Amino acid sequence: MQIEDGAVAPGRRERKKRETRDALMAAALRLAVEKGPDNVTVEEISEAADVSVRTFFNYFSHKEHAILGRDPDDLALALRRVREAPDGESPLTTMRLIVAHVIDELEHHETPISQRIGLIMQSPTLLTQFVVLGAEDERELAAALAERMGEPTGSPRPALIVGATTMAVKVAMEQRKAGSDRPLGALVDEAFSLIADGLDPAYHQPDTHPSPR
Amino acid sequence: MQIEDGAVAPGRRERKKRETRDALMAAALRLAVEKGPDNVTVEEISEAADVSVRTFFNYFSHKEHAILGRDPDDLALALRRVREAPDGESPLTTMRLIVAHVIDELEHHETPISQRIGLIMQSPTLLTQFVVLGAEDERELAAALAERMGEPTGSPRPALIVGATTMAVKVAMEQRKAGSDRPLGALVDEAFSLIADGLDPAYHQPDTHPSPR
DNA sequence: TAATAAGTTGCACTCACTGCAAGTTTGTCT
DNA sequence: AGACAAACTTGCAGTGAGTGCAACTTATTA
Numbered sequence: 396m397q398i399e400d401g402a403v404a405p406g407r408r409e410r411k412k413r414e415t416r417d418a419l420m421a422a423a424l425r426l427a428v429e430k431g432p433d434n435v436t437v438e439e440i441s442e443a444a445d446v447s448v449r450t451f452f453n454y455f456s457h458k459e460h461a462i463l464g465r466d467p468d469d470l471a472l473a474l475r476r477v478r479e480a481p482d483g484e485s486p487l488t489t490m491r492l493i494v495a496h497v498i499d500e501l502e503h504h505e506t507p508i509s510q511r512i513g514l515i516m517q518s519p520t521l522l523t524q525f526v527v528l529g530a531e532d533e534r535e536l537a538a539a540l541a542e543r544m545g546e547p548t549g550s551p552r553p554a555l556i557v558g559a560t561t562m563a564v565k566v567a568m569e570q571r572k573a574g575s576d577r578p579l580g581a582l583v584d585e586a587f588s589l590i591a592d593g594l595d596p597a598y599h600q601p602d603t604h605p606s607p608r
Numbered sequence: 609m610q611i612e613d614g615a616v617a618p619g620r621r622e623r624k625k626r627e628t629r630d631a632l633m634a635a636a637l638r639l640a641v642e643k644g645p646d647n648v649t650v651e652e653i654s655e656a657a658d659v660s661v662r663t664f665f666n667y668f669s670h671k672e673h674a675i676l677g678r679d680p681d682d683l684a685l686a687l688r689r690v691r692e693a694p695d696g697e698s699p700l701t702t703m704r705l706i707v708a709h710v711i712d713e714l715e716h717h718e719t720p721i722s723q724r725i726g727l728i729m730q731s732p733t734l735l736t737q738f739v740v741l742g743a744e745d746e747r748e749l750a751a752a753l754a755e756r757m758g759e760p761t762g763s764p765r766p767a768l769i770v771g772a773t774t775m776a777v778k779v780a781m782e783q784r785k786a787g788s789d790r791p792l793g794a795l796v797d798e799a800f801s802l803i804a805d806g807l808d809p810a811y812h813q814p815d816t817h818p819s820p821r
Numbered sequence: 822t823a824a825t826a827a828g829t830t831g832c833a834c835t836c837a838c839t840g841c842a843a844g845t846t847t848g849t850c851t
Numbered sequence: 852a853g854a855c856a857a858a859c860t861t862g863c864a865g866t867g868a869g870t871g872c873a874a875c876t877t878a879t880t881a
Contacts, residue, residue, distance in 0.1 A: 408847055408858070415859095436836065447861050452838065485810035495816035526739050534782075549786050551779055551799050556807050558775040566767045569747075573762050584813055586764050593806035594769050597698035600797055603708035621827070621878055628828095649867065660830050665869065 416454055418444040423461035428510055432462060432518040459524040463511060470532050477539040486540055486553070490560040491587050498579055516572065533557050559590045629667055631657040636674035641723055645675060645731040672737040676724060683745050690752040699753055699766065703773040704800050711792055729785065746770050772803045 422443035426435045437458050441451040455461045473493050480489045501509045515521045533554075541553040563586035570582050618626075635656035639648045650671050654664040668674045686706050693702045713721055728734045746767075754766040776799035783795050 406848075411846095412859080437838085438836085448837095449839095449862070450860055453860075456838085458837070485808050485812075487808035487811040488814050491811075492814055492816070495814070499816075549783055549788065551783065551795070552802055552807065554779045554782065555775065555799060555802055558779060559772065559803075559807055562768065562771040562775060566764055566771060569767065570762055570764065575762065580816060582764070584816075586768060587811070588813060589765055589768055590772075590803075591806055591808045591811035593804055594765065594772055595698050595700035595804045598700040598704075598800065598804035599698075600801065601701050601705055601708070603705070603712075603793060603797075619879080624878090625828080650869090651867085661868095662831070662870095663829055666828075669869085671868075 415444065415446055415450070419446070419451060419454055419461055420464040423458075424464065424510060424514075427462045427514055432514050432521055435462075457524065459521055462514065462521060463525060470535065473532075473536060474539050477536065477543055480543065486544055486556050487559075487587065487591050489540075489543075490556060491583075494560060494564060494583060495580070498583065502579065516568070529561065533561065563587055563590060628657065628659055628663070632659070632664060632667055632674055633677040636671075637677065637723060637727075640675045640727055645727050645734055648675075670737065672734055675727065675734060676738060683748065686745075686749060687752050690749065690756055693756065699757055699769050700772075700800065700804050702753075702756075703769060704796075707773060707777060707796060708793065711796065715792065729781075742774065746774065776800055776803060 419440060423435070423440045426439055426443065435458075437451050438448055440458075440461060441448045444451075451461070476493050476496075477489055501512060515525050537554040537557045538548050540557060541548050541550050544550075544553055546553060563583055566586055567579055567582035570577075571579055575582065632653060636648070636653045639652055639656065648671075650664050651661055653671075653674060654661045657664075664674070689706050689709075690702055715722075728738050750767040750770045751761050753770060754761050754763050757763075757766055759766060776796055779799050780792055780795035783790075784792055788795065
């Protein structure tokens, strides 16, 4: 049975799968917020979502995956933005705009996303998983950016630009955490400017081989 | 009982502690290399070092700590280099020299360090722990660098410079992993140059608020 | 030598996570 | 509708990480 759309009808099976997945993610997030991310057990999460523990692990390989609840769409959106960026736009500008969108979502709505960010800053374990997952995204973004810049895939500049972007965000967040009250966007802007213009104009490649000082 | 030196005599106790710590690290590294980092149990490591499992955890909070075997001296050395850098040396140059030293050690001697790096690239878990531990070091380095640059501790530029350094190394390592046969030092040099001069001269701060494109 | 501090160990426990072998639900084909 | 297969869920048993506690051993100090 098909729907007029080109897509296949989801069917009860697929729908239920989505539902339990969502239920698990929601429960995980809620409990993590309530009790602190490190005080939640998989059993509680499964209980709250009304499935067995074993089923939990059929959906997520780690407890953290459920809490982080990465939405594949986010990466997809970012990739599309990279590929569809207007011709004149410089690569770092593109990245800045992508970041802007995320920050926007983060600051204005009290969406689950912002809750997650808060959690991530709390738990080392979560941060860890977050970084690891992020690394994969970075690779894809770098590849897309390389293509758009007309450079070979392994080329360093695109990879550095993507890396610099996450670095800028990280540093900005740390500043916030350390007590700065300037808006996150402004801090990010400052970091981006520094990165764009060169972090150290006085740098010149040192002689790295003779007796190390 | 004192030795003529200013330092206190180590005493049997301290000595034994160092010994078992070293034995545990050595066993952990050896077994990780032999069997793959994810196929080693704490029990095996403790067995090989001839201590109880419980004792293992008195020394290391995670299995990974033992394998990574971070030497606090490494960070201390890097910090000293930052603080004692000659007056005219630009900050990024200082960082480049620190990296040079590590690379040197890595490429020439077949020290445990190089083995560890190899392992780290193999196991996601290890990589993760490595990154997390690195983050702490980054903070300290950034603080030291800020001081040397005469900037306030929370200032973004030093933090970005330190972040850029690890980013440069990461990107260079990925290039190697992806098949480049240029020496690691050359790849790192290229990354540093790009970072120093500015990753994107065409960047200019976009208007981040109105309707997102 | 006696008192004390530091280090080691075994034990019992919680929790994450996996493989396997049922059982149940859903989709499909006739 | 009925039968069959594929997909999903679940319980169970088991491994291994990591923690707290109390008893024990060894080094230090007075």
